[in-house]
Ligand code: HEM
C-alpha cells in the first residue's frame with residue numbers, strides 16, 4: 001500500500017498519503033510542521049505581550065485580552081510548540097539511531113500526532129469566542145470562576161493533545177526496548193536515543209497527573225462537581241498539586257531531549273567521542289528521578305509549612321548537580337577537539353552559558369525563603385525563559401540545523417543560519433536578562449500595565465526591543481527554510497563527513513524502510529568505528545531478504561475527528577443539551593473506528609527481495 | 618522473517634501470544650501503559666483521600682458504606698481474575714474452546730460486578746441523596762470508583778468483541794496476543810479494586 005500510493009501522483013494522492021501515513025519519518029515531519037506552526041502563533045502572541053509592555057500604562061490591548069494572550073502564549077509554547085517539535089525530532093531520528101525500520105506501534109504513532117494537532121486547533125478555536133485567561137497554570141478557583149468557554153477549550157484541547165503525547169511516549173519506550181538492531185546494547189545507544197527514552201518515561205508518569213487534573217476541572221466546570229469549590233468542602237490546592245506533579249517533570253521533558261541533541265552535535269563537530277558517556281546516561285536518569293520529587297517548589301508561597309518547603313528546596317537544589325555534570329562533560333568534549341563552527345554548533349555553544357544562567361537562577365528560586373521575594377515576579381519569567389529558550393529552543397534549532405540534511409536531503413544555508421542565530425541570540429539576552437532585575441525591583445508577572453517612574457520603564461523598553469530582534473531571527477530562519485527547499489545544497493548520507501551514529505550510515509533522506517539490511521552494531525558510535533577501519537558501510541547483520549512493513553491507515557485521522565467533535569460538544573452542552581448530540585456522535589465515530597481497527601485484520605505488507613535488489617543502495 | 622499466521626494447531630508454538638514481534642510489542646506496550654494508569658489512579662486516590670471527610674453536611678463514609686455488597690463485589694472481581702488466568706493457560710496450550718469458555722466466565726463475572734456497582738450507586742443516590750454534586754466527598758467518591766467502573770466497562774467490551782470476532786476462526790498468531798493483553802489489563806483492574814476496597818471502603822468504615 002505504501003508503495004502504490006507513493007507511485008500515484010497529484011495533490012489528492014499526496015494529501016491522502018500524508019493523512020494515512022504510519023511512517024515514523026513522515027510523522028516526524030508532520031510534528032515539526034505542526035509544532036512549527038504553533039511556534040509562530042505563540043511567538044506572535046509573545047510579541048503582542050511585549051508591545052503592550054513597551055511603555056507604562058500602555059493601551060495596546062485591553063486587560064482581558066492581555067490575560068488571554070499570556071495564557072495562550074504559555075500554553076501554546078509548552079504543549080503545542082516545544083514538545084511536538086521535540087517529538088518530531090525523536091520520531092524521525094531515534095529509530096534511525098537504533099537501526100530500526102519503524103517504531104513499535106506505527107498506527108498509534110499516527111493517532112498520537114493527529115490528537116496533538118486537533119487538540120491544538122481546538123484550543124485555538126477559542127480565539128473566536130474568548131480564549132482561556134487563567135494563565136497556562138490555570139489555577140483554581142480563578143479558572144473555575146472564569147466566565148465563557150475559554151477555560152473549557154483549554155481543558156478539552158489539552159486533554160486531546162495530552163493523550164496524543166502519552167501515546168508517543170509509550171511508543172518510544174517499547175521501540176527502544178524491543179527494536180534495537182543486533183549489537184545495539186543499551187550502553188551503546190546514542191545519547192539522543194537515551195534522552196528520548198528517559199523523556200518518554202517522564203511523559204508516561206507525568207501526563208496522567210495532568211489528565212486527572214483536567215478531568216476534575218472539567219467535571220467542576222461542566223458537570224457541577226465540587227473538587228475545587230470550597231463551599232462544598234472542595235480544595236483548590238489539589239489542582240496546584242496535580243498540575244505541578246505533571247508540570248515539573250514536564251520541564252524536564254522539554255530539556256532532556258535537547259541535552260541529547262547537544263551530545264550528538266558536540267562530538268560530531270569536535271571530531272571527538274562524547275566525554276563521560278556513562279556519566280551522561282546516569283545524570284539523565286538522576287535528573288529524571290529527582291524531577292518527580294520537586295514539584296512543590298512551585299508552591300513555596302502556598303503555605304505548605306516549613307518542613308515541606310525545606311524538603312522540596314533541598315531536593316530542587318540537588319538537581320543542579322547532575323545538570324552540572326552534563327555541562328562539564330560537554331565542555332570536556334570540546335576540549336582539544338578539532339572544532340568546526342557552523343550554525344548547529346553556534347546554537348549548541350550559545351546554549352552552555354545561557355542555560356547555565358537559567359540553572360543558577362533556578363537554584364536561587366529553590367531557596368524557599370528567598371522565593372517569597374521572587375515568586376510571581378518577572379524574576380521567575382527571566383528564569384524559565386533562560387532554561388526554555390536558552391535550553392529547549394536553542395537545542396531545537398541546533399537539532400534542526402544538524403539533522404536537516406538527513407531529513408530533507410539538503411543543507412540549510414550557512415549565511416542565513418548565522419544571521420538568524422546572531423539576531424536571535426542577542427535578542428534573547430536583551431529580552432530576558434533585564435527581566436531578572438525588573439522582577440527584583442518588584443514588577444509582578446501577569447499584570448496588564450505597570451506605572452511610570454518606578455524604575456521599570458527602560459527595562460521594559462529594552463525587553464521589547466529584544467523581542468523584535470528575536471522575531472527578526474525567526475523570520476530569517478523561515479526564509480532559510482524556503483530558500484533551502486528550493487535551492488539548498490544537496491547532502492550525502494554522511495552529510496557532515498564526521499557522523500558517528502547510524503542515521504548517517506544511510507541515504508539522505510532515508511528510504512521508507514530505512515535499512516535495507518539491519519546493521520550490526522559493533523560498539524559505541526558504530527559508523528565511526530566502521531570509518532576508522534576503512535569501511536564505507538556499516539556491516540550488515542542479516543542477508544538481504546524481504547522486509548515487512550506496516551500499512552497506512554486513515555483510521556487514526558477519523559478517530560481524532562470523532563474525539564474532537566465530542567470535545568466540542570462537551571464544551572457547549574452546558575448551554576443546551578442538544579450539544580450532547582455532538583458528544584454522542586463524536587464518540588460514536590471514534591468508537592466505530594476503534595472497532596474497525598480491532599475487527600479488520602491488518603498484517604502489513606512485504607517488500608520483496610527482488611524489489612530491494614532493483615533499488616540498489 | 619516469515620509471517621505465516623498459522624491456524625493449524627500442529628504448527629502453533631507453545632505460547633502463541635508471544636511468538637510474533639507484534640505480540641511482544643503489544644504485551645510490553647500494555648505493561649508500559651499500565652505504568653501510566655497507575656499514576657492516574659494514584660492521583661485519583663490522592664484526591665479522594667484529601668476530600669473524603671469533606672461531606673459538607675451530607676452523609677459521611679461511615680453512614681454510607683456497607684461491607685456486604687462490596688465484599689461480594691470483591692469476590693466477583695477477584696474470581697474473574699482467576700478465571701482469566703485459566704483462559705490464558707488454555708490459550709498457551711492452543712485449546713481455543715476452553716479458552717473461550719473461561720473468558721466467557723470472566724466476562725460474566727465482570728458483568729455481575731458491574732451490576733452490583735450500579736445498584737450501589739443507585740442506592741446511595743436514592744436512599745441517601747448522596748450524589749456527584751452534593752459535596753466534594755461525593756465528587757471524589759464517584760470519580761474514583763467511577764473511573765474504575767469505566768475501566769471495567771471498557772474491559773468487558775474489549776473481551777466480548779474479541780470473543781465474538783474470533784469465535785469462528787479460532788486461535789492464531791495474530792489474535793493470541795490480543796487475548797493475552799486483555800488478560801493483563803483485567804488483572805490490573807482487579808488490583809486497583811483491591812486498593813479501592815481497602816482505602817475507600819475498609820478505611821472509610823473504621824475512621
Ligand atoms: C537547576 C535547575 C532548575 C531549578 C533549581 C529550578 C527551580 C525553579 C523554581 C524553584 C521555580 C519556581 C519559582 C516560583 O514560581 O517562585 C521554577 C519555575 C519554573 N521553571 Fe525552573 N528550575 C530549574 C530548571 C528548569 C528547567 C530546565 C526548565 C525548563 C526547561 C524550567 C522551567 C521552569 C518554568 C516554566 C517555571 C515557571 C512556571 C510558572 O510558574 O509558570 N526550570 N524553577
Ligand SMILES: [Cu+2]
Pocket residue numbers: 247248251294295297298
Ligand atoms: Cu519546577
